[in-house]
Amino acid sequence: xxxxYYKNLRSKKVGELxxxxxxAWIYVESPTSDEVEFLVRQFKLDEGHIADALDPDxxxxxxxEGDMSYIYMRYAHTAKDLELTTAPLLFIIGKDxxxxxxxxxxxxxDRFLNGHISFATTQRTKLFLQIMNQISDQYETYINTIxxxxxxxxxxxxxxEIKNQDFVxxxxxxxxxxxxxxxxxxxxxxxxxxxxxxxxxLFEEDxxxxxxxxxxxxxxxxxxxxxxxTVANIRQAYATISGNNLNQTMRILTAATVLITLPNxxxxxxxxxxxxxxxxxxWAYFFVLGLSGGVAALVYFLGKRKRIF
Numbered sequence: 001x002x003x004x005y006y007k008n009l010r011s012k013k014v015g016e017l018x019x020x021x022x023x024a025w026i027y028v029e030s031p032t033s034d035e036v037e038f039l040v041r042q043f044k045l046d047e048g049h050i051a052d053a054l055d056p057d058x059x060x061x062x063x064x065e066g067d068m069s070y071i072y073m074r075y076a077h078t079a080k081d082l083e084l085t086t087a088p089l090l091f092i093i094g095k096d097x098x099x100x101x102x103x104x105x106x107x108x109x110d111r112f113l114n115g116h117i118s119f120a121t122t123q124r125t126k127l128f129l130q131i132m133n134q135i136s137d138q139y140e141t142y143i144n145t146i147x148x149x150x151x152x153x154x155x156x157x158x159x160x161e162i163k164n165q166d167f168v169x170x171x172x173x174x175x176x177x178x179x180x181x182x183x184x185x186x187x188x189x190x191x192x193x194x195x196x197x198x199x200x201x202l203f204e205e206d207x208x209x210x211x212x213x214x215x216x217x218x219x220x221x222x223x224x225x226x227x228x229x230t231v232a233n234i235r236q237a238y239a240t241i242s243g244n245n246l247n248q249t250m251r252i253l254t255a256a257t258v259l260i261t262l263p264n265x266x267x268x269x270x271x272x273x274x275x276x277x278x279x280x281x282x283w284a285y286f287f288v289l290g291l292s293g294g295v296a297a298l299v300y301f302l303g304k305r306k307r308i309f
Contacts, residue, residue: 025127076183098124108131136216174228177231184221267288270284
């Protein structure tokens, strides 16, 4: 799908054009092979770079071909299975040309098309930075959501109500955070390279926005690392608690086994069909009972003293 949007500084609403007009935003979403061929032919683009933009594993980077800058980014979104993931987005910026190419629907762009953000398609650098700011904000929102999920599980750990499903969720959370990290780490290098001014002209105000984006990206990276460490600590703490509980259970079962076994040994001896001391005495039963109880009590006392039980 190829659409053309135009909005200048005097326009109140963004308009959709039938054909391309200089200064318009060329919005490309899930392009077909014919549409890719049209873009290459119409705007003299590099077909290989467009093919890279449709690669689901493409990482953030910068390329320069003639007077065209190809800026690859990854944005965060919620997949169909409701898991958080990232997807590639290509910006192509040239003289009077601003193109975005995405493999699927990018929710962050809806705020521009719905009029929630003031922008002008004729200001290509500023529009690029505004979209980048929305991508950065979306990362921060998802990271904060993950932080709340981790906090809920951590609170359940305090009252020993953690479940196996929580650890399954932890695996998914770690995958999401690592996916975010793999996208944001090269973005830091990309933003630093943009400040050089080789790939697009940056005015003083634009340079300040790039610096803010760089700071926000680095903060998000540190947030991801901190949350990954928290998940690892919670998992380790639960493993330690589970091991300690298992040890306590085994000690109780061992003590119970010993205390039950000792009387059974004495009862077994007096159950033999041979002559035994006191077997014809009336008080022999109570003697055996007391002896077995005394031995069990002595063993329990010694075990407690030695901290075996």
